[in-house]
Amino acid sequence: MIVRDFDEIVKNERDRVVSDANWSSVRMLLAGDGMGFSFHITFLEAGSEHTFHYKNHFESVYCMQGKGTITDLKTGVTHDIKPGTMYALDEHDKHTVKAEEELVMACCFNPPVTGNEVHQEDGSYALVDS
Numbered sequence: 001m002i003v004r005d006f007d008e009i010v011k012n013e014r015d016r017v018v019s020d021a022n023w024s025s026v027r028m029l030l031a032g033d034g035m036g037f038s039f040h041i042t043f044l045e046a047g048s049e050h051t052f053h054y055k056n057h058f059e060s061v062y063c064m065q066g067k068g069t070i071t072d073l074k075t076g077v078t079h080d081i082k083p084g085t086m087y088a089l090d091e092h093d094k095h096t097v098k099a100e101e102e103l104v105m106a107c108c109f110n111p112p113v114t115g116n117e118v119h120q121e122d123g124s125y126a127l128v129d130s
Contacts, residue, residue, distance in 0.1 A: 002029070002033055002035075004028055004029075006026060006028070006041060009026055009027075009028065010026060015115065016028075016030070016115060018115070021048075021050075022044065022045040022048035022050070023042060023043060023044045023045065023048065023050060024042070024043050025040045025041070025042040025043070025107070026040060026041045026042075027039075027040045027113070027115050028040060028041065029112070030112060030113060030114055030115045031111070031112035031113060031114045031115075032114065032115075033112075035112065036110065036111075036112065037108050037109060037110045037111075037112050038108065038109045038112035038113045039106070039107070039108050040106070040107045040108075040109070040113075041104065041105070041106055041107075042061075042103075042104075042105045042106075042107050043102060043103070043104055043105075044066075044068070044097060044099040044102065044103040044105070045099060045102060046066075046099055046100065046101050046102045047099065047100075048098075048099050049096060049097070049098045049099075050096065050097045050098075051073070051094070051095070051096045052094070052095060052096075052097070053092070053093075053094035053095075053122055054089060054092055054109075054125060055092050055122075056092075056111075056125060057092075057109045057110065057111060057113070057125060058088070058089060058090065058092070058109070058110045059088070059089045059107060059108065059109050059110075060086065060087070060088040060089075060107070060108045061086065061087050061088075061105050061106070061107045062085070062086045062105065062106045062107075063081050063082060063083055063084065063085045063086070063103060063104070063105055064083060064104045064105065064106060065083055065102070065103070065104035066081070066082075066083070066099060066100075066101040066102050066103035066104055067080075067081065067082050067099075067100045067101040067103070068080075068081045068097060068098050068099040068100050068101070068103050069081060069097070069098045069100075070087055070095055070096070070097050070098075071095060071096045071098075072093055072094075072095055073093075073094040073095055073096060074093065074094060081097070081103065113125060
């Protein structure tokens with residue numbers, strides 16, 4: 001059994017906290033935990049806009065707090081994000097997320113991230129061996 005406390009990770013396990021331009025993520029589970037997926041709590045700053053394209057990963061996201069939108073860049077369709085909204089990038093969808101208010105999101109990645117990934121110029125993560 002794996003039990004982790006969000007506040008303890010933030011305080012004592014800085015290697016599990018990742019920050020980039022206008023967002024941060026606390027990685028609760030990583031590839032090395034052997035679960036087959038990674039689990040993160042991610043914060044997108046109010047007023048920020050992010051374009052991602054996870055070509056090597058599937059991602060599912062659940063909004064716990066805040067307000068924003070997600071736009072599928074292939075179709076141009078935009079969906080509202082609010083507490084209770086879930087979206088899944090089942091086709092490695094290139095997308096833009098806009099945070100009208102700070103968004104607090106629970107995210108799962110498959111394959112799991114190792115914690116060493118950084119977004120590449122195209123908005124993706126490279127596959128990194130655990």
